[in-house]
Amino acid sequence: MPASKLYAGGKLRELRLRLDMPQKAFAGRLGISLPYLSQIENNHRPVPAGLVLALAREFGFDVNELSAGEPDRVVADLREVLADPVFADTPVPDADLGLMAANAPALAHALLSLHRTYRQTTERLASLDEALGREGSGVAPLPWEEVRDFFHYCDNYVDAVDRAAERFAAAAGLDGEGRLARLADWLAERHGVTVIRHRDGPLRAFDRSARTLSLSRRASPESQAFALAHQVALLDHGDLLDATLDFARFRTEDARDICKIGLANYFAGAALLPYRAFLAAADETRHDLDRLADRFEASLEQVAHRLSTLQRAGARGIPFFFVRVDQAGTITKRHSATRLQFARFGGACPLWNVHQAFEQPGRFLRQLAETPDGVRYLCLARDISKPGHAFRAPMRRYAIGLGCEIRHADRLVYADGLDLGAPDAFEPIGVSCRICERRDCHQRSVPPMERNLQIDHDRRDIVPYRIA
Incomplete structure (x- = not known):
């Protein structure tokens, strides 16, 4: 079968603008004519292999970026938006969505933002109508969605923060046992912060005037380590987090504040699971989540989430999707570096094995699945319980899902014993009923x-x- 042609004009144009080079100079460096470059940037011609090599040679460009998954994510989001009844009289073929995502990504994002605002306004009006007869109604605030979209469209990988966390992990000696003590020592020596532990109160509380950081004894050791690394991010790298937030240009202070927590959490995960060491261990263990959790003294959720972020240019891991759902099927965390994109509104497909994880606690469930576009996946699911540490304290229960396209399955221990070549072994799943x-x-x-x-x-x- 001949290889599919690579149309990546948007990526090429983005690189040229980032270098602040006019088309003529850019074409000259690449050894092609100005009209030919213009045709490629407008996706009238594919990117030839020779040009890919020239990009790497002249500008040190990571050629993997040419096939990065953002257009797929944008197309999936546009398809879901256009399923709204408001667009019922104007059907748009997938080919047009692909052209829009590739050639006019800014316009595509503007349409997504417009629909999100429309949806929020509609929900608020409906909520107001309901509130006239019953108190306590409300809708999810827009800032949370803004932050989710920020991480979604940066491929859930923030390079500057990730690399800063990796450097910190090396400097603090977090590659062995005793990480809690090392993190506490770092805070004490660098910032004069004393770590204390209490039985009641919040999981983490920082008193700026007293320079004390209180941690709950109820939290697991891996959660305590995560909280300490989170505080390091805020104290050591506040300027870096703020610069990243400036780049994101959130529309509200609420969204900015929420994202700062998300970036500090990102730093914490990247510090406890440093990129290169974790990537090497993932390959060595064939992505065995239990072994990785044991080696890095991390939780299964932390390990699964980290696997979905290994998208560093020049050192990419397997493209995974990662999702966390509650018992009602509501998606509380979502990210996909694969072609499988989760529904922005509503729950996940009920045929997906992540929903069955609650019925079989403590076990990894495996599923071979096929989406309507014909792409096949190896899916893992596992319940995650967060105990309340008291008789009447509520237990928080979630399930996590992790998966990759079947072409990567041989690199996962979870594929052993499965018949990957049997067509009837793959269960049909979708994204959500409203667009399936x-x-x-x-x-x-x-x-x-x-x-x-x-x-x-x-x-x-x-x-x-x-x-x-």
């Missing part, structure tokens, strides 16, 4: 928004309609 095109799904909860329905009063099947 499958016509014969026995678990469909709502009809797809962009398909006409056929209602037959004399016939009833699993669902009371047929999808045209």
Whole structure:
């Protein structure tokens, strides 16, 4: 089968603008004509292999960036937005969405932002109507979605913060046992902060005037280490976090403040699981989450989340998707470096094994799955319980999902014993019912928004309609 042609004009144009070079000078460095460069930047021609090599030679460009997954994410988000009934009279083919994501990414993001604002306004109006008759109603604030989109579109990898965390881990000696003591010593020696532990109160509390950092004894050792590394991020690298936030240009202070917590958390995870050491260990153990958690004194959730962030230019890991859901099926964390993109609104597909994890606690569940676009995945799921440490204290229960495309499965220990070549071994899953095109799904909860329905009063099947 011939290799597919690479159309990456947007990435090429982005590189040229980042270098602040006019088209003529850029074309000259690459040894091509100005009209030819213009055709490539407008995706009228594919990027030839010779030009890829020239990019690497002349500008040290990581060629993996040419096939990075942002256009796929944008197309998936646009497809979901256009499934809204407000666009019912204007169907847009996927080919047009691909062109928009590749050639006009700024316009695509503007459309996504516009729809998000429309949706928020609609929800607030509905909430206001409800509040007239009943107190206590409300909607999710926009700042959380803004922050989610920030991490979503930077591929869940923030290079400057990741590298700073890796340097800190080496300087603080976090590569062996006794990390809690080393982190506490760092805070004491560099910032005069004393770490104390209490039985009641918040998981982490920093008193700036007293220079004390209180940690809850109820938290696990890995959570305590994460909290200490989080505080290091705020005290040692506040300027770096603020510069990253300036670059993000959030519309509200709430979004900025929320994202600062997210960046400090990112630093903490990257410090406890340093990039190069963790990537090497992941390859060595064939991505065995239990062994990685034991080696780095981390939780399974921390390890799974970290695997989904290994997207450093020139040293990329396997592209994973990572998701965390609660018992109601609500997605509380989501990221995908694969072609599988999660629904922005609503829950995940009920046929996905992540929902079954609550029924079989303490076990990794494996699933071979195929999405409507024909892409096949190896999916893992595991329940994660967070105890309350008291008889009447509530236990928080989540399930995490981690997976990759089947072409990477041989690098995972979890693929052992599975028949990856059997077509009937792959279960059909979707993204969410509202945009799923499958016509014969026995678990469909709502009809797809962009398909006409056929209602037959004399016939009833699993669902009371047929999808045209």
